[in-house]
Amino acid sequence: MVLVSAVRDYVNRMLQDISGMKVLILDSQTVSIVSVVYSQSELLQKEVFLVELIDSISKSKESMSHLKAVYFLRPTSENIQHMRRQLSNPRFGEYHLFFSNMLKDTQIHLLADSDEQEVVQQLQEFYADFIAVDPYHFTLNMPSNHHYMLPAVVDPSSLQHFCDRAVDGIGALFLALKRRPIIRYSRTSDIAKRIAQETAKLMYQQESGLFDFRRMEMSPLLLIVDRRDDPVTPLLNQWTYQAMVHELIGIQDNKVDLRSISNLPKDQQEVVLSSEQDAFFQANMYENFGDIGMNIKRMVDDFQQVAKSNQNIQTIEDMAKFVDNYPEYRKMHGNVSKHVTLVTEMSKIVEERKLMLVSETEQELACNGGQVAAFEAVTNLLNNESISDVDRLRLVMLYALRYEKESPVQLMQLFNKLASRSAKYKPGLVQFLLKQAGVDKRTSDLYGNRDLLNIARNMARGLKGVENVYTQHQPLLFQTMESITKGRLRDVDYPCVGNHFQQGRPQEVVVFIVGGTTYEESRFVALQNASNSGIRFILGGSAVLNSKRFLKDLEEAQRIARTSSSVV
Amino acid sequence: MATRNRTLIFRKYRDALKSVRVPASSSSASASSAVAGTSSGGGPVIEMVSASLLHPNRSYAPLSTEDPGNSSKGAVTVGLPPAWVDVSEEIAANVQRARTKMAELAKAHAKALMPSFGDGKEDQRNIEALTHEITNLLKKSEKRLQQLSAAGRSEDSNVRKNVQRSLATDLQNLSMELRKKQSTYLKRLRQQKEEGQDGVDIEMNLNGNRSKAEDDDLDDMVFNEHQMAKLKRSEAFTVEREREIQQVVESVNELAQIMKDLSVLVIDQGTIVDRIDYNIQNVATTVEEGLKQLQKAERTQKQGGMVMCATVLVIMCFVMLALLILKEILF
Numbered sequence: 001m002v003l004v005s006a007v008r009d010y011v012n013r014m015l016q017d018i019s020g021m022k023v024l025i026l027d028s029q030t031v032s033i034v035s036v037v038y039s040q041s042e043l044l045q046k047e048v049f050l051v052e053l054i055d056s057i058s059k060s061k062e063s064m065s066h067l068k069a070v071y072f073l074r075p076t077s078e079n080i081q082h083m084r085r086q087l088s089n090p091r092f093g094e095y096h097l098f099f100s101n102m103l104k105d106t107q108i109h110l111l112a113d114s115d116e117q118e119v120v121q122q123l124q125e126f127y128a129d130f131i132a133v134d135p136y137h138f139t140l141n142m143p144s145n146h147h148y149m150l151p152a153v154v155d156p157s158s159l160q161h162f163c164d165r166a167v168d169g170i171g172a173l174f175l176a177l178k179r180r181p182i183i184r185y186s187r188t189s190d191i192a193k194r195i196a197q198e199t200a201k202l203m204y205q206q207e208s209g210l211f212d213f214r215r216m217e218m219s220p221l222l223l224i225v226d227r228r229d230d231p232v233t234p235l236l237n238q239w240t241y242q243a244m245v246h247e248l249i250g251i252q253d254n255k256v257d258l259r260s261i262s263n264l265p266k267d268q269q270e271v272v273l274s275s276e277q278d279a280f281f282q283a284n285m286y287e288n289f290g291d292i293g294m295n296i297k298r299m300v301d302d303f304q305q306v307a308k309s310n311q312n313i314q315t316i317e318d319m320a321k322f323v324d325n326y327p328e329y330r331k332m333h334g335n336v337s338k339h340v341t342l343v344t345e346m347s348k349i350v351e352e353r354k355l356m357l358v359s360e361t362e363q364e365l366a367c368n369g370g371q372v373a374a375f376e377a378v379t380n381l382l383n384n385e386s387i388s389d390v391d392r393l394r395l396v397m398l399y400a401l402r403y404e405k406e407s408p409v410q411l412m413q414l415f416n417k418l419a420s421r422s423a424k425y426k427p428g429l430v431q432f433l434l435k436q437a438g439v440d441k442r443t444s445d446l447y448g449n450r451d452l453l454n455i456a457r458n459m460a461r462g463l464k465g466v467e468n469v470y471t472q473h474q475p476l477l478f479q480t481m482e483s484i485t486k487g488r489l490r491d492v493d494y495p496c497v498g499n500h501f502q503q504g505r506p507q508e509v510v511v512f513i514v515g516g517t518t519y520e521e522s523r524f525v526a527l528q529n530a531s532n533s534g535i536r537f538i539l540g541g542s543a544v545l546n547s548k549r550f551l552k553d554l555e556e557a558q559r560i561a562r563t564s565s566s567v568v
Numbered sequence: 569m570a571t572r573n574r575t576l577i578f579r580k581y582r583d584a585l586k587s588v589r590v591p592a593s594s595s596s597a598s599a600s601s602a603v604a605g606t607s608s609g610g611g612p613v614i615e616m617v618s619a620s621l622l623h624p625n626r627s628y629a630p631l632s633t634e635d636p637g638n639s640s641k642g643a644v645t646v647g648l649p650p651a652w653v654d655v656s657e658e659i660a661a662n663v664q665r666a667r668t669k670m671a672e673l674a675k676a677h678a679k680a681l682m683p684s685f686g687d688g689k690e691d692q693r694n695i696e697a698l699t700h701e702i703t704n705l706l707k708k709s710e711k712r713l714q715q716l717s718a719a720g721r722s723e724d725s726n727v728r729k730n731v732q733r734s735l736a737t738d739l740q741n742l743s744m745e746l747r748k749k750q751s752t753y754l755k756r757l758r759q760q761k762e763e764g765q766d767g768v769d770i771e772m773n774l775n776g777n778r779s780k781a782e783d784d785d786l787d788d789m790v791f792n793e794h795q796m797a798k799l800k801r802s803e804a805f806t807v808e809r810e811r812e813i814q815q816v817v818e819s820v821n822e823l824a825q826i827m828k829d830l831s832v833l834v835i836d837q838g839t840i841v842d843r844i845d846y847n848i849q850n851v852a853t854t855v856e857e858g859l860k861q862l863q864k865a866e867r868t869q870k871q872g873g874m875v876m877c878a879t880v881l882v883i884m885c886f887v888m889l890a891l892l893i894l895k896e897i898l899f
Contacts, residue, residue: 010571021649021731023727032845038844039838040835040842040843041837041842044730049727049731049734050723050727051848052848060723062722062724064724064727066650067727103574105577109581112578112579112585113585121575123573123575126571175569175570176569253845255840270846278838323747323823323824324744324747330836331837334836334839335838
């Protein structure tokens with residue numbers, strides 16, 4: 001609950017002391033921040049009767065001075081410009097300004113300069129600068145996420161912008177939690193190091209007064225890692241409910257857009273999947289596909305019973321009871337149709353793309369050994385006509401990531417086959433991936449085959465057998481969390497910034513993955529937190545990835561790298 | 569959670585920058601600004617209106633067109649809110665009154681259910697009166713609520729729609745609460761009556777048994793008396809039961825009607841319609857579409873044949889008039 005309740009508290013405090021009819025004005029980023037934690041009906045209860053975006057509100061000239069304006073914006077230069085224009089021609093009775101991060105003095109100057117009519121009643125910084133999609137999972141939803149893959153020389157200003165946003169988001173998170181952490185980062189990643197150092201500068205030097213909270217016995221830990229240390233997780237197909245919906249259809253700010261699917265009634269074209277508001281989803285978001293099917297069937301049966309009893313109205317009392325229960329009934333109906341639609345759609349996609357077959361091989365590639373068998377399996381699937389291009393690309397990528405060094409000849413064979421089969425996906429992308437995230441570039445032992453202890457552990461797991469072939473993969477994050485829990489996070493791999501050192505185990509850990517997180521990883525974090533190990537983990541990233549998004553980032557980065565190298 | 573208040577710094581900068589700008593000069597401006605200053609703390613417009621009445625020699629100019637360079641304290645038109653705000657306030661007041669009456673009703677229910685020596689008719693009447701009052705309030709509020717619906721796509725209409733939604737939610741919750749209270753009360757009442765009736769039944773059985781033990785002649789007479797008494801009592805009960813059922817049916821109908829009308833307006837929680845970003849998107853698209861439609865209409869109207877015809881006719885009229893005048897002059 002901790003992230004969601006932090007942002008909700010901020011929004012509550014914004015609205016509570018202002019009486020009368022209000023209008024809430026947001027920008028395109030804060031809209032997402034507020035929408036995932038606050039609903040329209042709750043806003044109406046707080047007497048907020050109009051919500052607008054700051055760009056669209058400048059277009060209208062209507063004077064609505066009986067309303068009080070509450071602005072919640074990010075402190076960017078465009079927003080300050082918008083504010084200046086609106087303050088010089090005020091439309092509302094009062095102006096209350098809230099910014100989601102730290103304002104520079106120059107910005108306050110500019111605002112004060114334009115407030116000639118003195119309509120601004122308060123100007124505060126409320127640090128809700130991250131999107132709290134789940135209780136322990138946040139994202140920053142950065143639009144051009146791919147910049148982390150490129151070296152600084154290519155586009156230094158975009159990279160600086162990327163780092164600034166990340167530092168702002170992380171700083172806001174810790175201000176919301178009122179803690180100041182020890183910062184560690186992944187050794188082999190330049191961008192992780194850069195973000196770690198800039199965050200340390202912010203927290204310990206530039207704004208050390210703001211971050212100076214009461215020291216608990218154990219400082220929390222901020223661990224900044226790079227997506228390229230674990231490129232396997234975003235490429236895999238998922239079989240647990242939330243991760244699967246994101247992988248096959250796509251979840252954005254806890255909303256699922258089903259408009260591309262035909263024959264849906266109007267109220268099911270866009271649905272909300274939020275663990276806060278939907279009890280069924282909260283109970284099932286981490287369950288695998290088979291169990292979900294059974295649970296949905298049970299839900300539908302319950303609903304049909306209720307519907308039948310509603311139809312059987314004979315006495316006046318039955319009528320009265322029906323009218324009483326109608327709102328509940330309607331809500332249940334909507335919820336049931338939503339989940340049934342989602343599961344139906346996903347089953348259809350699984351059928352079409354033969355994902356059961358593909359995913360079995362993917363999991364083998366990600367988890368078990370056996371290069372020869374893997375090569376054979378991948379070749380067979382590449383030859384299979386009904387596999388889609390993107391699935392073929394993923395298989396080759398997974399093979400390449402694992403068996404990069406073992407047999408280059410066979411790897412070349414696979415590349416050629418891929419090129420011949422799918423004109424769209426050039427093998428150059430796979431090679432780009434290897435350059436970014438190959439064995440030499442990764443910090444830790446992704447496949448557990450570098451040191452004896454890991455090999456032994458893998459053998460033991462292989463002997464024990466797995467419950468479910470499709471969900472046997474454990475992301476690298478899981479091992480990192482285990483090492484932290486045991487207090488054995490290697491300093492060689494994850495050095496500290498500055499001379500603050502960690503004694504013992506921290507009680508709170510925030511892991512920030514530069515390049516994006518996945519719902520599979522957030523599932524492991526939630527399950528780890530539920531197991532009461534004494535440590536609370538929070539996961540965040542610059543975006544929430546699925547295989548489509550990860551591939552898009554790779555393509556974008558490759559395109560820019562190619563154009564820049566041709567210029568140079 | 570940490571926050572930082574920058575209002576003081578902001579005010580400091582604002583005051584510093586104000587003194588750098590052109591200072592307020594004319595006395596009338598300073599007088600008006602002084603008066604405006606008292607009402608800039610969110611006071612109603614009435615103060616402003618009286619301000620202009622107090623200075624009759626000043627021509628009445630709307631305060632918003634004051635030279636921004638000269639005005640210092642909030643000379644923004646704290647205008648009157650639009651008329652529909654009165655309607656919404658009336659409905660909110662009704663809702664409040666209905667809530668207090670519901671509390672009274674709950675007390676009256678409890679009192680009526682307690683075993684008493686009296687007839688209980690007065691309690692019944694009290695309960696009936698309260699229930700009627702509350703239902704009337706709800707019905708009246710619901711009718712007024714329909715008046716808040718607005719056409720058009722301005723921002724004001726969005727505000728109206730949202731106010732309507734919020735009041736509809738309140739009304740729906742109230743009517744559901746009322747129904748729940750009524751149904752529990754009736755259930756408890758029926759339970760009590762059944763208990764009472766059991767006693768009467770036992771009595772009747774005893775009488776029946778006793779009557780069988782009597783002589784045949786006396787039997788018939790006694791039986792007839794008992795039969796009559798039984799009939800009368802059951803008739804009274806039936807009448808009363810029927811009346812209660814009638815009441816329930818009426819209230820069910822009324823409230824069902826209200827809820828049906830309201831359910832259109834109320835937002836279903838947890839659905840996409842309850843999302844802030846969805847509502848903003850919809851507003852944006854409808855406004856854009858509305859703009860496109862307006863532009864299209866404007867274009868077609870400009871090109872419209874009607875306009876052409878009208879202009880041609882007018883020109884012809886002038887030409888004819890000119891010809892007429894020429895004819896008069898020349899001949």
